[in-house]
Amino acid sequence: MDSKLSLFIWAQLPPDFYLSQLEGWTDAESRIARSPSQFDHRDHMEMIFNGLTFSLFHFDAEDMAQTAAQYATNPYEQNLSRSSLSAIGIMPADHIASGKHSETINNYLLQLARYVGLEIDAKFILWQPSQQTMAFSQFLGVTNHQGQNDPISIPLQMALIEQSDGTIHTNGLRYFCEQEIRFKPSFGFAPEALRKRAVHIAQKIAASGKISERKKTDGLFEGELVMLTPDNKSQWVDAAIVADDPRQLH
Known part of the structure; x- marks a missing residue:
């Protein structure tokens, strides 16, 4: 096979x-x-x-x-x-x-x-x-129902896995860009809020390509930023949410 x-x-x-x-x-x-x-x-x-x-x-x-x-x-x-x-x-x-x-x-x-x-x-x-x-x-x-601008069909082509510490990471994104992303709990975000953001960032990375250096990108809502930090081998990208407006925590 x-x-x-x-x-x-x-x-x-x-x-x-x-x-x-x-x-x-x-x-x-x-x-x-x-x-x-x-x-x-x-x-x-x-x-x-x-x-x-x-x-x-x-x-x-x-x-x-x-x-x-x-x-x-x-x-x-x-x-x-x-x-x-x-x-x-x-x-x-x-x-x-x-x-x-x-x-x-x-x-x-x-x-x-x-x-x-x-x-x-x-x-x-x-x-x-x-x-x-x-x-x-x-x-x-x-x-x-896949969005016309969504390069990944979710939930088939990418799974979201929640760890015991609340970290949520992707499984399957590697097929599209040779790396996975993980969100660690921050700013009191509920798991479902992190999942929405993980999907949003995964679609962006799948469309734009592998993240090779630390950078900021627009988050799910206006004014929200996400810091993307690849590891030494660029196999994983840690995502940290930057949110100044508490109304974004949903």
């Missing part, structure tokens, strides 16, 4: 399923077609979505059994691990892989997953970088 694969679509596929059975789709905004050279492959092919190429891989239930067992903290894990579901993995093709973090490529990846999932009657979606799974019906709702 390719370690670069991030998105998996789980479904009850017949033993004789071939990826080449997938049809293309054309509507007012999208044109998706199979790459002409990939018609006869059972477990690998490429699809072209509005000019961008994505690689698809088919894995049978035995291939996916170990992967399913890794997600014990997710509410859907029991359904996954007890099932005989196969999966289709999707990732940007090699020649656009370096731009996987771009809003356009990421959005097309998610939209392609919608088309494929609808055709194969998908049950679950797995996004490995954030270790998140969700029902396919929920995935349809999340991607329907």
